[in-house]
Amino acid sequence: MQSRIETRFPDFSLILDFIHANEYLWKVANSLLGETNDQRTDWVVNKTLQMLSGKTKQIIAEFRSLAQDARYTATQRERLTKTANYFERNLPYMDYPTYLAKDWPIASGVIEGACRHFVKDRFELSGMRWTQQGAENLMRLRAVAENEDWDTYHDFRQHQRHARLYSTPFPNHGSLEVYALDLGASMNLTQGCNALPLVA
Known part of the structure; x- marks a missing residue:
């Protein structure tokens, strides 16, 4: 090896x-x-x-x-x-x-413990069966969760999805509702209009 x-x-x-x-x-x-x-x-x-x-x-x-x-x-x-x-x-x-x-670990106990917590505790519960791709996908999400990066991850995911679907820059608004209202105002929509374009 x-x-x-x-x-x-x-x-x-x-x-x-x-x-x-x-x-x-x-x-x-x-x-x-x-x-x-x-x-x-x-x-x-x-x-x-x-x-x-x-x-x-x-x-x-x-x-x-x-x-x-x-x-x-x-x-x-x-x-x-x-x-x-x-x-x-x-x-x-x-x-x-x-x-x-160099502050490198010289014993494998920490690494073995991390593998048990990160992998075994989640993937070897009763009755679980995994394909390699399915396990890989969930492991990536588990890494995001364990590092407490959900907000950053979802922000990244939204930007990537927007870039894939639309040619306009991703809106820097706090919510899609605020963006929709701002967009409607900029287009001088009448009060009677009940349909606003949304960007997801």
Whole structure:
């Protein structure tokens, strides 16, 4: 997937979800120190701060060095090697100092939550079935509603419809009724006339 995204969106910046990277640190801590060790949390915090400071290469080098230490068990050395390999493979997507400086999200929780609220909560109600086009149409309207842009949207829609149907500029009046009365006055219509041209 990464290669496909990079091919189709060359200017797109991929970011390794920081929570996933942090989970690997916890696995190493549990393996080396044990799940009940009081120093485990401090160890993870220290490594996390290193990672957020752009020192992931140092962490990789340290883990590879520890993986060669005969004092550790085969299981511990395997965990260190797997984590070092994972970090090294994803290093291009772990430039967290740059991402944070640009105010980019480094974890997908916010995005996943938005997808659940924006899509799932509306489109997966009981008995619902959607065509791709129907879902796309409703999703666009839902975006307008969620952004509280209904007034702007309807104003845009009226202008577009007017431009499509008529050659005159869209009236800048508060209502069509006011426009109709103004138009009638400008045409010197008699009081007995009961038909006024309307522009919708």
